[in-house]
Amino acid sequence: MKKSPVAVVKERFSSKEKLVEAVQKLATADLWLDRVNSEKGLAKVSNQKLVKLHDALTDAQKRFGSRDKLISSILELSKRTKDAGYGARIKNFAVPQLLDLHASVERAGKKAAKKAEPKSAKKAPVKKAEPKAVVAKKAPAKKAAAKNKKKK
Numbered sequence: 001m002k003k004s005p006v007a008v009v010k011e012r013f014s015s016k017e018k019l020v021e022a023v024q025k026l027a028t029a030d031l032w033l034d035r036v037n038s039e040k041g042l043a044k045v046s047n048q049k050l051v052k053l054h055d056a057l058t059d060a061q062k063r064f065g066s067r068d069k070l071i072s073s074i075l076e077l078s079k080r081t082k083d084a085g086y087g088a089r090i091k092n093f094a095v096p097q098l099l100d101l102h103a104s105v106e107r108a109g110k111k112a113a114k115k116a117e118p119k120s121a122k123k124a125p126v127k128k129a130e131p132k133a134v135v136a137k138k139a140p141a142k143k144a145a146a147k148n149k150k151k152k
Contacts, residue, residue: 005047012051016043019050026057030066031095056096067091070098077105 003011013019020042026032036042042050064070071090075081090101 005051008051009047016047016050019047019054023050023054023057026054026061030068031057031060033067033092033094035094052096056099060095060099067095067098070095070102074098074102074105077102077109 009016009019013022023042027034036045045053060067060070064073071087072081074090075083075087078086080086090098093101
């Protein structure tokens with residue numbers, strides 16, 4: 001059974017305050033677009049959202065190092081490095097959204113590469129079995145007699 005967000009926070013961080021501190025440490029200018037309400041802050045965000053945000057920021061930092069590298073990776077995978085408008089649009093995306101976009105573009109690229117892959121060895125044509133001669137069976141005499149009786 002899946003653990004509740006509170007149980008995950010207590011297990012991994014021991015308290016919500018430590019989770020908020022961990023997210024704030026990861027939320028540097030390299031990875032983070034500050035869209036948090038300045039009056040409320042991260043302390044008012046739900047545990048589930050904070051855990052997901054922490055996981056996404058950690059993943060992005062390990063795999064790419066910064067938002068710019070993540071964005072350039074997306075542009076390269078989608079073969080749109082020269083498309084300035086697309087690049088400017090995705091710069092406004094949050095890190096979790098960028099990671100999702102990267103995963104989908106990567107998956108689409110693999111699918112396209114698999115389709116474009118030449119078939120090296122053509123399969124030999126499969127010989128179909130010759131159909132057997134079908135012998136028409138006559139209806140048994142009892143059934144034919146029963147049908148004749150019904151007609152009368």
